[in-house]
Amino acid sequence: MAWRRFLVCNFKLPNAAKTLASPPVLQNTNLFFPLSSPTAAHFSTSFLVTKTPKKFKQKRKKPDSPRTKLAKQHPSTRNHHLESFVDRDYHFRFLTRSKQFLSQQPDHVLRLDDAGKLYRELGFPRGRKIARYLDRHPSLFQTYRHTDNKLWLGFTDFMEDLLDEERSIMDSMEIDRVNKVTKLLMMSKDKRIPLSKIHHCRLLFGFPDDFRDRVVKYPDRFRVVVGSDGNRALELVNWDESLAVSELERQFMVDEEKAKRAFKFPVKYAKDLDLDEGDARTLNLLNTLPLVSPYSGDGHELDLWSLEAEKYRVGVVHEFLSLTLEKRASIHHIVEFKDEFCLTKHTYAMLKKQPRTFYLAGTEMNWAVFLKDAYDEKGNLIDKDPQVLFNEKLCRYAEMKKGEL
CATH class of the missing domain: 1.10.10 (Arc Repressor Mutant, subunit A)
Known part of the structure; x- marks a missing residue:
């Protein structure tokens, strides 16, 4: 304590400070004068001043990641009924x-x-x-x-x-499933698809688990070949002309005007044409229909970035979804057949330009595409396959609590 007293006594305080009320300075245990005191101006108190912390810098908002960014941009265009299928x-x-x-x-x-x-x-x-x-x-x-x-x-x-x-349903629907496999092979570039890819997506089309064993029962349609990579593939044997009619072509024959409004491939023209709404619609119709049939056989030979090639790819995706049980598929299912159907990495952007026919749900990295015409206003599938009815019943039983059955 002696050094403290020495420190205080050696300060030469002004007269104003000497008139301060008792107790005297020597008896004051607080060595630090208030900053508002007159004595504070005559000696440095910089050692008492703490460093002011820097203000917290607001983090720059990161751009939306495809992992979390919703597939549909504007909330007004979201279909909550179809989105619920992704959650389900x-x-x-x-x-x-x-x-x-x-x-x-x-x-x-x-x-x-x-x-x-x-x-x-x-x-x-x-x-x-x-x-x-x-x-x-x-x-x-x-x-x-x-x-x-x-x-x-x-x-x-x-x-x-x-x-x-479920096995009895699979047996009763075997011919329908065989036709679906035939149509998939007819759409493919080389009329050949690896068996592993079809088996991986079997639930999407309602194929049974023993699908690879059942195809050998139809030698007039398929044959199993071994590719250069050593993997087995299913190859088409005979072309079936009766199956080479896409769902789009059927819709066109039933309601031509509705089919024309289903897709839109607008022409890029200069603004100085000064077209009114009617003339622009007429000009755009020239590049709307007909779409290139997915069963054309030479669609993969089109120029990759031409309008005809885009029409072909749109038609392939539409027919692919038409063959599924619930008229929808995730990006993982579509990418599975990317090489066989000549699809590009711009499939998401391509389908996003066709909102009248396709609905994209989920996120941009894990999105699902729906055929909108296959669902009613309440989000119910209009034409339900027996396997779909079974799956819905299974989900109802799965939600039951113990003792409710």
Whole structure:
């Protein structure tokens, strides 16, 4: 304390400071004068001033990422009924993938410890417990303790009955599925598609799990060949002229005016033409129809950036969606056949220019495309395949709580 007293006593205070009220300075334990005091002006207090923190700089807003940016730009154009299908797919992803994976296992069972590691195959996020997702569907999945004292995962008896019903639907729709495969091969560039690609997208078209075994029953339509890469591919044997009619051509024959309004390929012309609305519509009709048929056979030979080539690609995507069960597909399904159907990386921008026919849902990185005419105003699919009706029933049972069945 001596050095403190020495410090205070050696300050030469002005007369105004000496007249301050008691207690005297020597007895004051606070060595720091208030900044408002007259004494503060006669010695430096810079060592008391703390550094003022820099103001928090507002982060620059990052541009929207395709991972999060919605496929439709303006809220007024969003169709919440169709958007709900994307949410439904995410909600039932565990059900869909687990059903497919377990159906391929011996006796339709899987050890629970192994199931917890197969998060990709079973459709649940990594790091989550599978029991959490099993509890969501108690009427379809069950766990039981085997003789090895390990917990195993399997289907309930009710779910096994549903799988038998689904197999009977697959058998009854076999000819329809064969026609779909034929049309896909007829649209492809080399009339050949790898079997792995068709099998990967089998749920999209309603093909059974044993699709690769069933195609050998139709040697007059298909044959399995081994490509230069060593992979097996399905090749078309005979061209079926009766199947070479696209859904667009059928619509055109029924309602020509409606088909003409379905697509728009406007002509790029100078502004000094000074066309009124009627003349512009007439000029644009010249480049609207007819579309190039996806079964033309030589569509892949067109100039890649020509208007005819774009019409061809639009027609291919439209016919592809028409062959699906729910008249919709995700970008992953479309990209699967990118080489076979001569599609480009600008498919998203191409379809975005046709809002009268296609609706894009989801995000720009993971978007789905719908055929708008296939759905009514309430978002219900107009023409439902028996497999679609079964899937809707399965989802209803999956939402039931324990004891509600």
